Amino acid sequence: MASVVSSVIPRGQVDLVDFVDWSGVECLNQTTSHPLANALKQGYRDDDGLRLESDADEQLLIFLPFTQVIKLHSAVITGPEEEGPKTVKLFANKEHMGFSNVNDYPPSDSLNLSPDNLKGIPVTLKYVKFQNVRSLTIFIEDNQADGDVTKVQKIALFGTTVDTTNMKDLKKIEEH
Amino acid sequence: ASKRQQKSWFSILRSSLPFSFPILIFRLALRRIAMVLEATMICIDNSEWMRNGDYSPSRYQAQADAINLICGAKTQSNPENTVGVLTMAGKGVRVLVTPTSDLGKILACMHGLEIGGEMNLTAGIQVAQLALKHRQNKKQKQRIIVFAGSPIKYDKKTLEAIGRKLKKNSVALDVVDFGESDDGKPEKLEALVAAVNNNDNSHIVHVPPGPSALSDVLISTPIFTGDGEGGSGFAAAAAAAAAGGMSGFEFGVDPNRDPELALALRISMEEERARQEAAAKKAAEEAGKQEKVGEQASSSQDAAMTEAVNSLAVVADDKKQNLTDDEAALLEQALAMSMDGAKSTSVDITDADMSDATAEDPELAYALQMSVQETVRDSSSQSEMSKVLEDQSFVSSILNSLPGVDPNDPSLKDFLASLQGQSEVCFVLKLRNL
Numbered sequence: 001m002a003s004v005v006s007s008v009i010p011r012g013q014v015d016l017v018d019f020v021d022w023s024g025v026e027c028l029n030q031t032t033s034h035p036l037a038n039a040l041k042q043g044y045r046d047d048d049g050l051r052l053e054s055d056a057d058e059q060l061l062i063f064l065p066f067t068q069v070i071k072l073h074s075a076v077i078t079g080p081e082e083e084g085p086k087t088v089k090l091f092a093n094k095e096h097m098g099f100s101n102v103n104d105y106p107p108s109d110s111l112n113l114s115p116d117n118l119k120g121i122p123v124t125l126k127y128v129k130f131q132n133v134r135s136l137t138i139f140i141e142d143n144q145a146d147g148d149v150t151k152v153q154k155i156a157l158f159g160t161t162v163d164t165t166n167m168k169d170l171k172k173i174e175e176h
Numbered sequence: 177a178s179k180r181q182q183k184s185w186f187s188i189l190r191s192s193l194p195f196s197f198p199i200l201i202f203r204l205a206l207r208r209i210a211m212v213l214e215a216t217m218i219c220i221d222n223s224e225w226m227r228n229g230d231y232s233p234s235r236y237q238a239q240a241d242a243i244n245l246i247c248g249a250k251t252q253s254n255p256e257n258t259v260g261v262l263t264m265a266g267k268g269v270r271v272l273v274t275p276t277s278d279l280g281k282i283l284a285c286m287h288g289l290e291i292g293g294e295m296n297l298t299a300g301i302q303v304a305q306l307a308l309k310h311r312q313n314k315k316q317k318q319r320i321i322v323f324a325g326s327p328i329k330y331d332k333k334t335l336e337a338i339g340r341k342l343k344k345n346s347v348a349l350d351v352v353d354f355g356e357s358d359d360g361k362p363e364k365l366e367a368l369v370a371a372v373n374n375n376d377n378s379h380i381v382h383v384p385p386g387p388s389a390l391s392d393v394l395i396s397t398p399i400f401t402g403d404g405e406g407g408s409g410f411a412a413a414a415a416a417a418a419a420g421g422m423s424g425f426e427f428g429v430d431p432n433r434d435p436e437l438a439l440a441l442r443i444s445m446e447e448e449r450a451r452q453e454a455a456a457k458k459a460a461e462e463a464g465k466q467e468k469v470g471e472q473a474s475s476s477q478d479a480a481m482t483e484a485v486n487s488l489a490v491v492a493d494d495k496k497q498n499l500t501d502d503e504a505a506l507l508e509q510a511l512a513m514s515m516d517g518a519k520s521t522s523v524d525i526t527d528a529d530m531s532d533a534t535a536e537d538p539e540l541a542y543a544l545q546m547s548v549q550e551t552v553r554d555s556s557s558q559s560e561m562s563k564v565l566e567d568q569s570f571v572s573s574i575l576n577s578l579p580g581v582d583p584n585d586p587s588l589k590d591f592l593a594s595l596q597g598q599s600e601v602c603f604v605l606k607l608r609n610l
Contacts, residue, residue, distance in 0.1 A: 028344065028345060028346055029343075029344045029345075029346075032374065032375050055343065055344070055374070056340040056341075056343045056344040057340065057344065059344075096314055098309060098345060099344060099345060100309075
């Protein structure tokens with residue numbers, strides 16, 4: 001699965017996992033044995049045995065602040081066929097949302113993941129909505145099978161930083 | 177990195193050792209163990225059911241006392257903690273004070289509350305959740321403490337749904353089940369707490385009516401002592417206060433300026449106390465030689481010595497019944513000395529007492545020497561500790577003098593044999609496996 005993804009990284013984009021501000025990362029409704037780090041952190045997210053799982057019900061609310069202002073281009077969200085996420089809403093620059101008020105705001109983008117996406121095909125986002133992103137809130141509303149537990153294998157975000165579009169970084173990615 | 181090591185060391189130490197550590201170490205743990213940063217909402221039951229007098233003086237008053245204690249404990253354990261209060265009965269759910277760290281404000285708002293009406297548990301929890309959601313410091317963990325004195329009119333399913341919603345929003349819940357007990361109330365509340373519980377963060381306590389006060393029963397529960405590690409200082413602080421011990425800093429140095437030194441001082445004092453007990457048993461033997469300890473007692477080490485005696489005194493109160501008359505007399509003397517303050521004369525006498533005890537015991541002298549040298553030198557206390565622990569005979573004699581430890585236990589002997597060259601963290605980890 002890892003080899004499939006790395007060859008599909010869009011040109012000019014960078015994997016934004018390096019710019020995530022880990023001290024402010026929050027995830028609501030995750031199980032303690034399957035936390036968000038399993039899906040986000042490098043190494044963990046490529047390990048098929050490690051997953052992010054929802055706890056009390058099938059929804060997940062993930063808050064990712066970034067260390068720099070970024071532009072978000074596309075995302076890869078993978079998971080098992082049945083329990084992988086289906087409807088995913090993204091909110092840019094909205095802090096500290098809760099499940100109660102997440103549907104009060106229009107999302108910056110709303111994704112409906114297909115089984116292909118769950119295998120690793122990236123989803124291109126509405127680039128214009130994500131030009132100046134300091135933090136990203138990912139709301140996973142339901143899963144493919146409409147079950148009680150949503151499982152996410154990997155969440156990878158691709159884009160560029162606003163301040164420094166480093167040509168050296170671009171070269172690094174294309175070497176894969 | 178070493179600070180973190182110390183933190184975990186102490187939590188392991190506290191939780192795994194088979195004997196009870198004296199209050200000294202608990203007080204140290206109070207300063208050391210992770211202070212959970214929390215925002216708490218307390219839900220008061222001020223319904224008509226609270227007029228009953230089966231808890232003295234009345235259910236309402238017992239509840240109020242318990243709440244005062246909890247507020248104090250939470251704000252004390254971490255100065256950034258906030259506590260808020262709301263009432264569930266009366267005319268409706270009313271927030272008396274939103275989460276604040278100002279203890280005076282919290283206690284003041286509890287005055288003049290009227291008793292009446294019916295408790296609305298679901299609304300109370302929902303409002304508490306909302307109040308927590310709007311807390312100022314988003315880094316605080318969210319906790320709700322519910323005092324449920326009235327009967328519960330909701331069914332189990334509703335309560336479980338509420339519990340799941342709390343868990344989803346990562347809110348912890350503590351429930352105090354007191355007052356009315358009927359209609360499967362305990363089971364309903366248990367189901368509620370089980371639905372919220374995530375990794376043991378939520379607790380329920382059932383308090384039947386009886387002679388002891390509600391607050392006293394609660395002090396020993398996880399509601400006060402926190403989730404395992406965090407905040408076991410409350411109980412320790414309460415116990416320490418009850419023991420009528422000292423206030424303020426132990427050694428005049430303490431945690432803020434030099435935590436490693438404070439750590440080392442406490443450990444050496446504790447070990448010295450253990451040695452003292454063992455050594456005092458041999459006090460009947462002739463005191464022969466003069467001691468290096470007496471010579472080394474200079475004015476700069478007065479404080480350490482006197483404080484050592486002070487701490488001995490505190491511990492002595494607890495341990496007195498375990499000691500023989502000789503030892504009791506010795507410790508009483510030490511206690512009297514400590515009450516006189518840090519005068520040089522008293523220190524000399526103290527030194528004399530100490531030296532009598534240490535005459536036959538070179539290891540005690542070594543320990544005293546160690547603790548004395550700590551105040552002078554500025555070196556890393558960790559390495560000192562490992563040196564002390566590596567001294568095989570020293571460690572084995574500590575273990576011998578401790579109650580509940582059989583020195584002939586083969587596993588203990590194996591453990592001692594493997595001690596050489598280990599750091600103190602490995603020492604504790606091994607001890608845990610015993």
